[in-house]
Amino acid sequence: MNTKNIAQKALEQGKGILRLAPAWVPRSFCVPGRRIKLHPDDYYALGGERGGIDERWFASTTPADNGPLTSPNEGLSFIVVEDGGKVEQILLRDAVAELKSEIVGEKIWIEHARWPMFSKFFDNKGALPHHIHHRAEHAKLVGQLGKPEAYYFPPQVNNYGADYPYTFFGFQPGTTKEQVRECLVNFTKGDNKLTNLSAAYRLEPGTGWDIPPGILHAPGSLCTYEPQCASDVFAMYQSLVGDQIVPEELLWKDTPENKKGDFDYLVEVIDWEANVDPNFAANHFMRPKPVRPIEEMEAEGYIEKWICYKNTAYSAKELTVLPGKTVTIRDSAAYGLINLQGHGTFGDWPLETPALIRFGQLTHDEYFVTEKAAREGVIITNPSPADPIVMLKHFGPDNPDLNR
Secondary structure (H helix, E strand, C coil), rough: CCHHHHHHHHHHHHEEEECCEEEEECCCCCCCCCCCCCCCHHCCCCHHHHHHEEEECCCCCCCCCHHHHHHCCCCCCEEEECCCCEEEEEHHHHHHHHHHHHHHHHHHHHHHHHCCCEEECECCCCCCCECCCCCCEEEEEEEECCCEEEEEEEHCCCCCCCCCCCCECCCCCCCCCCHHHHHHHHHHCCCCCHHCCEEEEECCCCCCECCCCCCCCCCCCCCCCCCCCCCCCCCEEECCCCCCEEEEECCCCCHHHCCCHHHHHHHHHHCCHHHHCCCCHHHHHEEEEEECHHHHHHCCCCCEEEEEECCCCCCCEEECCCCCCEEEEEECCEEEEEEEEECEECCEECCCCCCCCCCCCCCCCCEECHHHHHHHCEEEEEECCCCEEEEEEEECCCCCCCCC
């Protein structure tokens, strides 16, 4: 059976809801925080040289960029199709390429001809280096897309804060480009002291941040849900984090060949005004916002909140289905989802929250809902007398519901 036929079968089997397999991603410069439910024996399933698995990618049609050792299809989501006891898997990317607007909706297909975002769990025991995701004009020079991203810290995967639950964002007002350039020149001399020019914010479970491209950020050690544009473009500007030296090659990552060694170019990549914004927190911090009055939603058996809403490139909601309730949830756009708590049914599918997942194991905690199925409404049943169902839903650009 060819890819298109398998994709069509998957759509029919799930009535517009696609079951996705877990997509695990290692990072050689990270230490796993061990909060994403992977079995303790499997955090180094790809070998010590690859580093620990500290990310799980959701609804991803974007390959991870982990250098020459990157595994085939790393970071890409697979659709799971079962037929007569036989299990087949095809890439969500390939299914979208074959079925186009049937999966992502007409507007997204016409404007992007792909599924242009993904989300992930980022689960690091320590802080990351102060780093940057390039704006569109700089990413284009290396054949990539600019990358805004958002953060939300789900309580369900933050039973502890790990080593450094604080994030540095941008630079303190009054910082000069000359000071930053000097830090970059000193990258290979040990600690370039870049975060001396920045400010750290304590991270709070149940809240989030929105970070457009061009803003320096050093994500802290809470387990983070990250909706973002479909790109893995970045460069590390901080040379020492804790006791770990950052390789110089990561300073020049995604820099055009003719600009490598040009520290002025690295400064140019920075969106300067956004980084020194004296109202940075007010402009980027996000507390959840109810989609409708809470009393109305509770009366219908659920509570839904916007958790990522400051960038039209993506958006995300947290949906809670109350114990013992059956609800029909309608959205105006396609979305992926990851279930964090509880069990029940999601359309015709079982919905579960695994306590532990082996590397390569298939689960029933992640799905992709086509635009047609989202608009028609998904029936969700929570049979538990006590435990709510809690899921996170990640949407593509220009969600029609976002500003209603």
